[in-house]
Amino acid sequence: MKTDPDVIVIGAGGGGPVIAKELGERGINVLVVEAGPWYGNKKWPEPNQNRGKAKMSSDPGDLDGSLYRNQFTRLENDMNDLVTGKFRWGSADRRRTPWYRNVPDRSFLYQSAGIGGSTVHYYANSLRAFPQAIDDEWPINYDDLIPYYEKVENTLPVEFAPTTSKEALFYYGAEKAGFPLNQTLDVTSSGYRPQPNAILPPNEHLMDPDVSLEELSHMEGCTLSGHCGQGCPYGPSLEKMAKRSTNVSYVPLAMKTGNVTFRPNTFVMKILTEDSASGKPRATGVQIRDTWTGEMEELSAGIVVMAAGCIETPRLWLNSELPHNDWVGRGMTTHYMDMVTGTFDAQTLMEILGSPSVNPFVGHTSGARLDYPGLGMIENLGESPGLSAQQAFGFSQYGYNILRGPGSDKWDQRGRLTGSELEEAMNGYKRSLTLLIVTDDEVQYQNRVELDPNIKDEHGPVPFVRYTPSEKSKKRRDQLAKVATTMLRGAGASQVHRSDLPPNYYIHIQSTMRMGFVVDSSCEAYQVQGLYIADNSVDYNALGGPNPTLTTQALATRTAELLADKYF
């Protein structure tokens, strides 16, 4: 391998490994640098304890499924804790604090550092944008995206989620509310359907009592264990793990091209540029910092791809003092969310499901959905108890139910629950169905990521993140909350709780480096030659509501093609 790569990709999350694999297959030499640790790689047997002997890895033989399984304990505190969890936004060394972002107000910013990025804890929901959100909106058409969607869907691969009890109850509620089954990937009208998920279908022996669950967890296919959010390390080998985070899908495929190297524990401080004949600067490499030793280094490459995510990509642009652009970090969207939880009587559940409980922790964490173009979408959510409690009952802009009451006869309870209210709600956990409301929010210039003028960390001025929904987004969310409530009531829920989440629930962040404003339609920066972006930040808008990952991966696939044609 050459010493200097042709391309440096910053970030190994949802987008970085995709563009790396596509470029690698074209014979282009790629180095992917990632700020967080690498789980499931023999070169880092104790990724949270020490730096490890190696700096980087490019041999697919380094990948180790059993090591991965030991590290991903499926325990919600160990994996998901925002301060010390293996999936937090911070360095590999969990004795250290997470990396600080100034996010004022009630907020919950859910991102993960490490090879795989936030796809290690995502629910693998892999759906296409609503066509109406792309056509006549974006600088490119929906039809332009379809071949790339198909390629990613085949590579991950994407399948419709299987039905377990909670999906069966969801579909029952959707039908009672009058919605049809939507048998399509290209959604133009409202209806329900199973989630298109990047999760391998259950093994054909799953229901065979002669094959133990322990054996099944080492075989190919989803075991319905419900650990999507904890990283789910089940499968016969690392690259055959059931949940297709990029660290088990695109990363091994990229390594197999023989042209791609990944380097974890490496934080990019600055994009380096030089003046060029064209009159605008040209990317020449990056300045990096080893997160274990603090050592700084400069790496050169003719092309640099930013795939650090919607917060770090604009932060890096600003910290690198690249040319001023009014839209860098601006126009952020975040799918203004809400949650409605229905609790059912055992008798009602017996009649619908033939079982007295829903057991929300069984199956894909989010296996069913209702699409509602023009408003957004609703999906089921079955997390483990700690995550369920804090999101459904501990996080709200409404305040405390005990002090305010529900404020509407649509809901029995609203806002935060405490004391015996909380206990009662959680005692109904096994008989509950939580619906996550994901609103198509409008792009607004004032929603943003910028540099905090007063606070720095070891990587420079920290990001300051601010989002306020528009009036239109608020109305859409309220309409979806009513639809979700109608579904739960229609299915016979005896108690309905609305979380009334604060707007600053950052899960689907998009649009901070928008196509047509910061990057052109090939995702190359207008103002810096050879600098590309391959993460959610290039999205022109919030896709109409659908989860952003598949679109990011389709765009990264397309960007690789355009980049290679132009420069190689």
Place this chain on the structure above:
Amino acid sequence: MTIISTNTQEQEYTQASFQALTDAILPPDSEYAYDFPDMGVHAYIIYALDHYVSIQQQLHHTVVPLAYPTAVMLDTAAAKLVYTHQAHPSPQSHFPGGGMFSFLSRQDRIRTLAALENLYVDMYALPSPYQNNAGLVKHVTDALNRFSMFGYYSEWPAYGSTRLYPPDSRRLQFFPPGWQQVGYPGVSLGYRDFRGFLLKMGRSEVE
């Protein structure tokens, strides 16, 4: 290894304050209290607050411990409610060493949290880093609820005597009591609850 010492007044005060907090937010003592007299969630919150924020000051990377100033913030808000007759302290506290917040009824402690998140407090009277920092006050006040619930209903209490060790040195010592309470079976290898497919992908795959 970190040894948590309880012999200073400041530590006792911080502990009492967060015991009063979790006592107001979390389920009241139930039948599980017999098996698990101390879920210790207040210690989880103290750890989380003291390991939440770090910043660079000149050449030094500094951790900003938030537990103590947060306890003071709770008392400042509690005192304001008492002075304005919106909360009524009892003559003694169940949480020895605590301040005004720990003398309030459960409901008044929740009222204190609501007052703080609505910034019904003299922002200038708050300790650093909360002083005149509305965004941080709202952020941390809200986080107290989330931390309490995640501490209680996750596996954290089951780390037992290793709870406050660095995460990679913790060991589960019993089945998490919060999981037992709600009927969550814990880490699973899988479930046999496959009810078929409503749709299948239409593509022609190469096997």
